[in-house]
Amino acid sequence: MLRLVRVLxxxxxxxxxxxxxxxxxxxxxxxxxxxxxxxxxLLESNxxxxxxxxxxxxxWTALVAIExxxxxxxxxxxxxxxxxxxxxxxxxxxxxVTVETLLYGLMLRSGNDAATALAEHAGGSVEGFxxxxxxxxxxxxxxxxxxxxxxxxxxxxxxxxxxxxxEMLRIALQNKTFKKxxxxxxxxxxxxxxxxxxxxxxxxxxxxxxxxxxxxxxxLPVSSLKTAMGSAFAGKTGFTxxxxxxxxxxxxxxxxTCIVVTLNEPDDWNVHRGLANKVWEExxxxxxxxxxxxxxxxxxxxxxxxxxxxxLTKEEKDNVRQVLHVSRKRQEAVLSIFIGxxxxxxxxxxxxSADR
Numbered sequence: 001m002l003r004l005v006r007v008l009x010x011x012x013x014x015x016x017x018x019x020x021x022x023x024x025x026x027x028x029x030x031x032x033x034x035x036x037x038x039x040x041x042l043l044e045s046n047x048x049x050x051x052x053x054x055x056x057x058x059x060w061t062a063l064v065a066i067e068x069x070x071x072x073x074x075x076x077x078x079x080x081x082x083x084x085x086x087x088x089x090x091x092x093x094x095x096x097v098t099v100e101t102l103l104y105g106l107m108l109r110s111g112n113d114a115a116t117a118l119a120e121h122a123g124g125s126v127e128g129f130x131x132x133x134x135x136x137x138x139x140x141x142x143x144x145x146x147x148x149x150x151x152x153x154x155x156x157x158x159x160x161x162x163x164x165x166x167e168m169l170r171i172a173l174q175n176k177t178f179k180k181x182x183x184x185x186x187x188x189x190x191x192x193x194x195x196x197x198x199x200x201x202x203x204x205x206x207x208x209x210x211x212x213x214x215x216x217x218x219x220l221p222v223s224s225l226k227t228a229m230g231s232a233f234a235g236k237t238g239f240t241x242x243x244x245x246x247x248x249x250x251x252x253x254x255x256x257t258c259i260v261v262t263l264n265e266p267d268d269w270n271v272h273r274g275l276a277n278k279v280w281e282e283x284x285x286x287x288x289x290x291x292x293x294x295x296x297x298x299x300x301x302x303x304x305x306x307x308x309x310x311x312l313t314k315e316e317k318d319n320v321r322q323v324l325h326v327s328r329k330r331q332e333a334v335l336s337i338f339i340g341x342x343x344x345x346x347x348x349x350x351x352x353s354a355d356r
Contacts, residue, residue: 029244029264032162033275035311036250036257039170040344042279042311047163050144051263054238054246055087055110056165057152061118062103062181063172064133068122071100071177080126081116086153088113090193097191103177104187107236108199115151126150137164140171154242166261169248173234182234182250202269203232203249231276251276256285256311283311288320288337288345293352296324301354302333310337310345326351 030046041047074096082093089111091097099121105114116126123129126149133147145168148158160168172178185205187197199205231251238246244264249272251258258279260272289308295301302324312320316339323343326333330351337345 029262030162031260031262031265031271031275032166033261033279034163034166034170034259036170036173036252036259038310038345039167040311041163042258042283043275044163048144048161050159050161052154052158052240052243052246053152053160053165053263054154054240054243055152056160056168056236056238056246056248056261057147057150057158058106058110058115058238059165059168059172059182059236059248060133060137060147061115061129061150062106063168063175063178064129064136065099065103065106065118065122066175066177067136068132069099069118071098071103073099073121075099075102075117075121077113077117078120081113081120084112084116084151086112086151089189089191089197091117092192095192101189101191103181104184104197105189105191107181108184108187108197110200110237112151112153115149119150140167142167152238152240152243154240162261162263165246165248165263166259169235169250169261170259173250179234182236200237201232201235201247201249203272204235206232232272247272249276251279253280254285256280256283258311279311282313284314284317285309286312286317288312289322289335293355295354296326297354299354300326300330301352302335303350303352304335304347305350308335308337308345308347312339324349 028049030049032047033043035042077091077093077095079093082091087110089105089109091113102114102118105111119126119129123132129150130147137145142164144161145164146157146159148155185199189195189197231253232249233252235249245266245268246263247268248261260275262268262271265271287307287309291304291307293301293303319339321338323336323338324333333349333351335347335349336343
């Protein structure tokens with residue numbers, strides 16, 4: 001009997017070792033799909049569960065580095081950065097690399113050495129930079145997020161959620177420099193180990209071609225970049241054995257945008273396509289309030305410089321209501337859009353005298 005138990009245990013261990021890497025992830029999974037303009041959650045499952053996000057961390061690393069650096073600053077690569085564990089762009093200790101090039105290496109190739117170098121430069125130290133990341137997260141309302149490093153390597157306290165991570169990408173894309181970098185499919189690096197860097201994000205590459213489309217011997221300037229042209233226009237990949245596969249993608253379609261994040265999803269490419277298509281099928285861009293001047297009463301009016309357009313289902317469109325909140329001094333006002341009791345959008349509006 002004892003021998004049989006030992007044999008069964010041996011077979012069980014063997015089966016575990018034969019499982020694919022994604023099966024080693026622990027702690028559950030979740031996804032979130034946000035309206036890319038308003039941040040409203042359109043689709044979700046377990047979206048607020050705090051989970052490891054692996055290299056999706058680098059979305060925030062890139063944004064914080066951009067906000068605290070000059071793109072043309074030269075960074076001297078430290079031994080710590082050159083020895084960084086995990087994925088790498090093969091930086092050499094002592095070489096000088098611009099912040100801009102490090103950002104491309106961070107977002108396209110997920111270089112942990114680039115993450116460390118950017119952190120040391122923008123934060124004075126890796127620890128100082130992580131503090132900046134967490135402060136920016138608090139200001140941005142990312143209540144389920146704590147960073148312990150700039151790369152996403154596993155740490156038990158380094159956690160976020162699908163909703164927070166999607167919001168990270170949505171916020172970061174409002175920065176023009178980040179959007180340009182995160183949308184780039186191909187970049188020629190000018191590091192000592194210079195090479196063509198192709199974005200790891202398959203959905204971005206689908207609409208823009210690959211490195212094979214360019215002659216690798218040609219001396220293209222650094223500014224000669226390939227940019228994503230398809231429905232998926234920006235994003236980031238991630239993986240650790242504990243986090244599993246993590247993926248963030250920004251999609252666009254005829255004026256609509258959505259942000260999709262999956263955590264610990266083995267079939268992420270297909271799931272992202274499916275979730276984006278579900279948004280395009282179920283939600284349509286509707287003008288809720290036209291731009292112009294609206295009299296509130298005989299003395300007071302509000303003005304909208306731009307129309308309010310939201311992604312709504314047919315049922316939601318029929319149940320939209322508007323609520324205006326005006327300050328006591330009647331100098332400020334906020335127009336809120338509700339579906340039932342849920343406020344889905346709010347916008348500050350200009351207060352004027354009413355037309356008579």
